Amino acid sequence: MLGNRSGIMPHIDDEELARRIPPGLSVFLTAHTHRPLIRRFNGCEIVNSGSAGSPFDGDPRASYAQLEYRDGAWRPTIIRLDYDREATEKTYHDSGFLDEGGPIARLIFEEWKNAASLMPAWRRQYMEAIRQGDISADQAVEAFLA
Numbered sequence: 001m002l003g004n005r006s007g008i009m010p011h012i013d014d015e016e017l018a019r020r021i022p023p024g025l026s027v028f029l030t031a032h033t034h035r036p037l038i039r040r041f042n043g044c045e046i047v048n049s050g051s052a053g054s055p056f057d058g059d060p061r062a063s064y065a066q067l068e069y070r071d072g073a074w075r076p077t078i079i080r081l082d083y084d085r086e087a088t089e090k091t092y093h094d095s096g097f098l099d100e101g102g103p104i105a106r107l108i109f110e111e112w113k114n115a116a117s118l119m120p121a122w123r124r125q126y127m128e129a130i131r132q133g134d135i136s137a138d139q140a141v142e143a144f145l146a
Contacts, residue, residue: 007033008046008085017041025072027067036063036078047076053088054108056117060085089113103141110145116142 008020008030021028025044032067036050036067040103050063061080068075092098092109095140101108111118126140 007035008039008048009033009035010037010039012100017046020045027076029065029067031055036065036080038065038076038078043075045076050078054112055115056111058115060115077102103137106141106145
């Protein structure tokens, strides 16, 4: 197992899954990708609950996983729920998060607003230039979101 930074994504092939998931399991619960997933592999139900507040699969609804053990087998279900996104957006603004959270707060807000992951692409595109002092984080976020 690789740790929480190496998520199991839908596109991972069976060979890679075999390296990541120990044999003999009936269920494997994972997270951190913000993408809900149910996948059966070698008799194992692989389940990622997604995200209660910031999913990255284009569906802005909250998600969670429900596991039921029935007839000798695990039966996972992903549940999607609408929630008051208008109130959540208001909280992003009223709490001071956007004003006081620095440039990364704006990226996090855009990820939430679009239900899509932006941070990895932003890091790949700008992190080295920021480290080298060629561009500020503020400028990098502005350019990325333009």
